[in-house]
Amino acid sequence: MIPYIIPSEGTNDLGHDSDxxxxxxxSQPVVRxxxxxxxxxxxxxxxxxxxxxxRNKITVLLGPSGCGKTxxxxxxxxxxxxxKELKVSGSIYIDDDDILNAQGYIPEIRQRMGLLSQRPFPLxxxxxxxxxxxxxxxxxxxxxxxxHNVEKYLREVGLWEEVKDRLNQPATSLSIGQQQRLCLxxxxxxxxxIILADEPTSALDPISSKxxxxxxxxxxxxxxxxxxxxxLRQAVRLADNxxxxxxxxxxxxxxxxxxxxxxxxxxxxxxIYEGN
Amino acid sequence: xxxxxxxxxxxxxxxxFSLILILTMPLIMGVGLYLKSAPIFEHQSLWxxxxxxxxxxxxxxxxxxxxxxxxxxxxxxxxxLAVPVCLFAGIYLTQFASGTLNKIMHPVIDxxxxxxxxxxxxWGILIIVPFVSKVLAPFxxxxxxxxxxxxxxxxxxxxxxxxxxxxxxxxFNTVPAGMKEASLALGATYWEAVKxxxxxxxxxxxxxxxxxxxxxxxxxxxxxxxxxxxxIQVSVNPFEAGYPLPALIANNYGEMLSIPMxxxxxxxxxxxxxxxxxxxxxxxxxxxxxxTQQ
Amino acid sequence: xxxxxxxxxxxxxxxxxxxxxxxIAILAFIIVIIFVKGFGALNPDMVLKTPKGGFYYGGEGGxxxxxxxxxxxxxxxxxxxxxxxxxxxxxxNVHLVRHKRTRNVIRYLLDALWxxxxxxxxxxxxxxxxxxxxxxxxxxxxxxxxLLITPIVVxxxxxxxxxIPIGLHEASLALGSTNTEMxxxxxxxxGLPGFITAVLLxxxxxxxxxxxxxxxxGYTDLIPTALDEPAATxxxxxxxxxxxxxxxxxxxxxxxxAILTIIILIISLSARILSKRYSRSNIR
Numbered sequence: 001m002i003p004y005i006i007p008s009e010g011t012n013d014l015g016h017d018s019d020x021x022x023x024x025x026x027s028q029p030v031v032r033x034x035x036x037x038x039x040x041x042x043x044x045x046x047x048x049x050x051x052x053x054x055r056n057k058i059t060v061l062l063g064p065s066g067c068g069k070t071x072x073x074x075x076x077x078x079x080x081x082x083x084k085e086l087k088v089s090g091s092i093y094i095d096d097d098d099i100l101n102a103q104g105y106i107p108e109i110r111q112r113m114g115l116l117s118q119r120p121f122p123l124x125x126x127x128x129x130x131x132x133x134x135x136x137x138x139x140x141x142x143x144x145x146x147x148h149n150v151e152k153y154l155r156e157v158g159l160w161e162e163v164k165d166r167l168n169q170p171a172t173s174l175s176i177g178q179q180q181r182l183c184l185x186x187x188x189x190x191x192x193x194i195i196l197a198d199e200p201t202s203a204l205d206p207i208s209s210k211x212x213x214x215x216x217x218x219x220x221x222x223x224x225x226x227x228x229x230x231x232l233r234q235a236v237r238l239a240d241n242x243x244x245x246x247x248x249x250x251x252x253x254x255x256x257x258x259x260x261x262x263x264x265x266x267x268x269x270x271x272i273y274e275g276n
Numbered sequence: 277x278x279x280x281x282x283x284x285x286x287x288x289x290x291x292x293f294s295l296i297l298i299l300t301m302p303l304i305m306g307v308g309l310y311l312k313s314a315p316i317f318e319h320q321s322l323w324x325x326x327x328x329x330x331x332x333x334x335x336x337x338x339x340x341x342x343x344x345x346x347x348x349x350x351x352x353x354x355x356x357l358a359v360p361v362c363l364f365a366g367i368y369l370t371q372f373a374s375g376t377l378n379k380i381m382h383p384v385i386d387x388x389x390x391x392x393x394x395x396x397x398x399w400g401i402l403i404i405v406p407f408v409s410k411v412l413a414p415f416x417x418x419x420x421x422x423x424x425x426x427x428x429x430x431x432x433x434x435x436x437x438x439x440x441x442x443x444x445x446x447x448f449n450t451v452p453a454g455m456k457e458a459s460l461a462l463g464a465t466y467w468e469a470v471k472x473x474x475x476x477x478x479x480x481x482x483x484x485x486x487x488x489x490x491x492x493x494x495x496x497x498x499x500x501x502x503x504x505x506x507x508i509q510v511s512v513n514p515f516e517a518g519y520p521l522p523a524l525i526a527n528n529y530g531e532m533l534s535i536p537m538x539x540x541x542x543x544x545x546x547x548x549x550x551x552x553x554x555x556x557x558x559x560x561x562x563x564x565x566x567x568t569q570q
Numbered sequence: 571x572x573x574x575x576x577x578x579x580x581x582x583x584x585x586x587x588x589x590x591x592x593x594i595a596i597l598a599f600i601i602v603i604i605f606v607k608g609f610g611a612l613n614p615d616m617v618l619k620t621p622k623g624g625f626y627y628g629g630e631g632g633x634x635x636x637x638x639x640x641x642x643x644x645x646x647x648x649x650x651x652x653x654x655x656x657x658x659x660x661x662x663n664v665h666l667v668r669h670k671r672t673r674n675v676i677r678y679l680l681d682a683l684w685x686x687x688x689x690x691x692x693x694x695x696x697x698x699x700x701x702x703x704x705x706x707x708x709x710x711x712x713x714x715x716x717l718l719i720t721p722i723v724v725x726x727x728x729x730x731x732x733x734i735p736i737g738l739h740e741a742s743l744a745l746g747s748t749n750t751e752m753x754x755x756x757x758x759x760x761g762l763p764g765f766i767t768a769v770l771l772x773x774x775x776x777x778x779x780x781x782x783x784x785x786x787x788g789y790t791d792l793i794p795t796a797l798d799e800p801a802a803t804x805x806x807x808x809x810x811x812x813x814x815x816x817x818x819x820x821x822x823x824x825x826x827x828a829i830l831t832i833i834i835l836i837i838s839l840s841a842r843i844l845s846k847r848y849s850r851s852n853i854r
Contacts, residue, residue: 079457084374105572107463115461121454124477133472134462183458190462284748291661291753294654298720299679302686305694312697364589372586381590383842384597390771390838391600391831392778394805398812398827399600402607434596441593467579488685495687497781498809522689522781529696529785546693550686557685561678 004140004191006148030055030194030224031076036090036100038071038080038248045071047248049090053194053241058216058225060235060256063245064271069228070118072245073196076226077113078106094194111138113194114187114223119203120179122171123186127163130171130182134190153185157215177208184215195225201234213238232275236260244268302554306547313544316537325544331508338541340548342508346425346518350500351493353429353514358436359486365437366444371456371470389438397502400431405503413515420515423505428518431503432493440489447481447567448474481567487560491553497522521545601831608828611821617829621791626811628818633826636807638793639708643803644777646712647719651772654716655723656765660753662724663731667739677728683721689781691718696785709797711787718782719772726771730764731757763845770841774834780805804830 029052038046046068053059061069071080078099080086091098099109111134123130131150140146150167154160159181163174171182180200187195197216201209216225216238229235235242236256243253246267252259263269316325320338328339369381408430409422420426451474459469475482505517506527525545532538615632622631666673695714704710734757742752758765780803788800789810804826811823 074457077461079460082453082456082460105576107460107465107575108572110461111463113461115458117454117457119454121452121458123455123459123473125472133459137463137468186458186462196461280748280751284750287657287750287753288665291657291665295658295661295676298654298658298683298724299676301717301721302683305686305690308694308697308701309690312700360585361589361592364586365593368586368590372583373590377590381593383838384594386842387835387838388593388597390774390778390834392780392805392834394778394780394808395600395604395827395831395834398808398824399603401812402603402824403599437593465575465579467582468575491685492687495685495689497687497689498805502809502812522687525689525693526781526784543693543697546690550690553685553687553690554682557682558678561681561685565674565678 004135004138004145004149006145028055029053030095031226032093033072033076034091034093036072036075036088036092038068038075038089039087040083040085045086045248046075049250051243051250051253053224053226055224056220056222057240058220058227058238059241059243060239061226061228061243061245062232062235062239062271063230065230067245068248069230069245070198073198073226073228075100077110077115077196078102079115107137111190112192113196114184114190114192116180116184116187116195116197116200118199120176120183122174122179122182125171126168127171127174127182128167131186131189134186138190149189153189154182156188157181157185158211159185175208177204177211180204180208180212181215184212193223195219195223197225197227199229199231200227202231232272244271246271302550306550306554309543309547309550313540313547316540316544319537326548329510333535333538333541336537338537338544340521340545342510343519343521343524343545344548345510346504347494347520347522349425349511349514349518350428350432350504350520351490353425354432354436354493355486355490357429357433358440358489361433362437362440362444362485362489363482366441366448367470367474370445370448371474372466385438385441388434389442393435393496393498394502396431396435396499400427400499400503404430408515416515418513418515421505421517423503423517424515425504425511425518426514428500428504428520429514431499432496435496435499436489436493439492440485443485443488443564444478444482447478447485447564450481450567451477478567480563484560484564484567487556488564491556491560494556495522495549495553497526501526521549525549601835604824604827604831607824608831609825611818611825612828613825616822616825620793625791626814626816626819628816633802633804633807633822633829635791635793636802636804636826637829639787639790639801640777640804642708642794642801643711643715643783643787644773646708647715647776648723648769648773650712650716651720651723652769655720655768655772656727656758659724659727659731659768660757662728663734663757664739664749664753667736677725680721680725680728684725687781688718688779692782692785695782699786705798706786706788706800707798708787708794708801711783711801711803712797714782714786715776715779718779719776722775723768723772726768727761727765730767731761734760763847767841767845770837770844774837774841777837778805778830778834780809804833 031053033049033051036046036049049072061072063069074080075088076092080088088100090100092100094109094112097104097109102109123133128150131153132146135146135149151160154163159178162178171179174182201212219225227238239256242256242259244251251265251267260272263272316338325338325340326344327341329341330337330339331342369378404427405422408424408427409420412426413420455473455477456469459473464472500520501523504520506519506523507517508519511518525542528542532542617632617637618634619632620635622629625631662673662676691714695710699710738756739752742756783803784806787803789802789806790800794801808823808826811819814820
């Protein structure tokens with residue numbers, strides 16, 4: 001676990017966690033999905049998915065609505081447990097731990113991933129406690145340490161200046177764009193090295209969307225980002241690696257330059273055509 | 277052609293009339309009961325009526341405190357017993373239980389809610405009363421006939437559980453799944469997610485459901501009356517008999533016309549029940565609307 | 571840290587499960603006890619005969635008077651509740667469909683009305699009877715029980731009507747029907763499962779309630795033949811016989827309790843089955 005520290009006088013540690021990139025071993029994929037199948041009753045939602053997510057890149061899961069992108073993302077975090085009707089089989093390795101069949105402690109594996117959902121879900125508590133919540137879950141109880149980290153992560157998403165005078169107000173008092181950044185800060189505060197983002201800008205106005213997108217470009221230096229979207233242009237703007245899904249299957253994957261310029265399959269060609 | 281529109285007019289009027297009649301019911305009831313109980317206010321002040329402990333109708337003394345305190349006692353006792361069970365069952369059914377269990381539980385809750393009060397009373401006499409006198413009382417080293425405030429509280433608790441549970445389920449179901457996911461994704465255990473997010477988010481709704489349960493318990497008559505012993509006394513010992521307000525009304529309707537002011541006193545008791553329960557209902561229903569309509 | 575969390579979670583999960591399953595256990599316990607005690611004294615005479623001489627000292631007879639009395643009261647009250655309740659629920663969903671505020675206030679008041687205890691209805695009914703110079707009678711019982719169950723019927727029916735999409739109203743009006751025709755031919759038909767549930771729920775509550783009929787319906791060993799005669803009711807038959815010191819009479823109270831429980835179970839189950847069957851062909 002990466003320790004929470006307050007830096008000594010003079011040094012400025014309000015930037016990124018430089019030690020995050022030391023996790024795991026260098027060139028190995030951060031997330032590996034093997035033979036993943038998901039059924040909802042008779043419906044085969046995800047059909048034998050095999051996938052590797054490269055380190056410190058933005059991987060975009062692209063595809064039309066209802067093709068299973070969100071389900072795939074939720075499998076990575078094992079949030080599929082909440083939906084009793086889903087039957088999940090296969091393995092997903094986060095670093096070296098198979099989260100779907102974990103022997104270890106699932107909440108700790110989940111803390112390696114920050115989640116950003118389609119619309120912001122601030123927890124029913126104050127702005128400050130939204131960010132401190134995850135830190136406390138890690139067993140940190142030192143007040144000064146918590147306050148320091150709350151500020152650090154609110155700064156990291158550019159929210160500190162906007163909220164520093166109203167930290168004790170309920171998080172729902174923020175605008176929806178601010179709420180989404182708060183959710184990002186809250187996720188980063190548990191020191192993950194992966195960010196799972198499920199159409200994080202779909203509920204936001206264009207300016208807030210732009211802020212989130214720019215944050216992602218900044219964050220990918222230190223984090224592996226998996227972004228689900230059905231917006232082709234967003235994929236073009238952000239992707240380092242594209243996975244195109246259609247009806248529960250991965251149709252094509254690769255670098256965006258190749259996929260968007262010379263799509264190999266009819267499905268993707270059609271999708272790009274419609275998107276433009 | 278004309279006939280259709282006349283029919284329309286008539287039905288329309290009838291519909292409106294029905295609705296207005298139903299909605300003004302509490303007002304009509306309140307006024308009716310007030311008119312009947314008015315004589316007693318000339319006789320004793322409201323404060324004397326509520327706090328007085330002297331109850332001897334033949335001498336014209338009407339102190340309701342023994343009845344009000346008994347009512348409060350059984351209500352609070354039942355509340356303490358029912359609260360954890362409702363909370364836990366509500367959480368389990370909405371957050372963890374499988375679809376099959378939910379399919380089984382819904383009729384179970386429905387039937388529990390639908391069983392008549394008198395059936396709970398019979399069951400209370402058969403099971404709870406002997407249980408109190410033979411098991412609970414010896415355990416606490418007291419003697420009790422079993423017909424006691426404790427027995428009333430237990431029976432009442434069981435009657436209120438389905439009522440409160442139904443409301444709690446509705447409240448818990450309004451917590452968005454995304455909020456729970458957010459908490460889990462930050463590393464909370466399932467229980468922590470429930471404790472920190474689901475319960476917290478539904479807090480106003482939970483309080484309201486309990487408030488309404490309290491009001492229901494306060495007005496429940498037959499079942500409590502069958503097991504509570506019906507002796508006029510102010511007691512802090514739960515193994516002693518009590519005499520709640522609704523039981524007073526139900527037990528004495530026969531003789532109330534033969535003693536002066538007795539009918540006014542009993543109608544005052546009914547008015548008191550109506551006003552207290554209506555106010556509690558209006559307050560907590562308001563909260564529940566606020567809580568579920570977001 | 572991790573250990574402590576896991577232990578806490580395990581303890582609470584255990585409590586959650588125990589609480590939930592205990593409800594099934596309690597229901598089973600109640601029903602088994604009532605049936606075991608009740609079936610011991612249950613015989614054809616109980617449901618086929620009215621009390622004969624010496625019945626209350628353990629003599630011949632049954633509780634047919636109470637069964638019939640209860641059915642009369644519950645049926646009569648349900649009819650009144652339908653006549654008042656169904657139009658009121660339709661009004662909320664037809665004429666007030668665009669007045670969200672008014673509708674919410676009305677629902678709020680109806681829900682509060684639902685919470686008034688039956689003993690208060692009984693006491694009010696009693697004052698009303700004195701005012702009108704009536705005696706305890708079948709009609710008084712019917713009216714009071716009707717007042718008691720009407721809010722239930724309205725709210726339950728309304729709940730289902732409110733789920734009908736507004737497009738259906740518009741489609742019907744666009745075809746030239748009046749509001750009333752739309753209300754009865756389209757909404758009522760669509761809301762039929764809710765209507766059935768509502769009526770059965772009200773009926774069940776009416777047949778089982780004791781506190782409201784205690785003052786108003788009286789008690790008699792005869793089957794009432796006119797509206798102004800008193801009527802016995804099943805809950806009161808149980809209540810009075812249970813108060814007897816004679817064991818045989820108490821046994822009969824248990825038998826009557828078993829009969830009442832069976833009636834309630836039948837109503838409960840048929841409400842479920844009927845509303846399921848009728849909701850199949852509906853637009854949602």
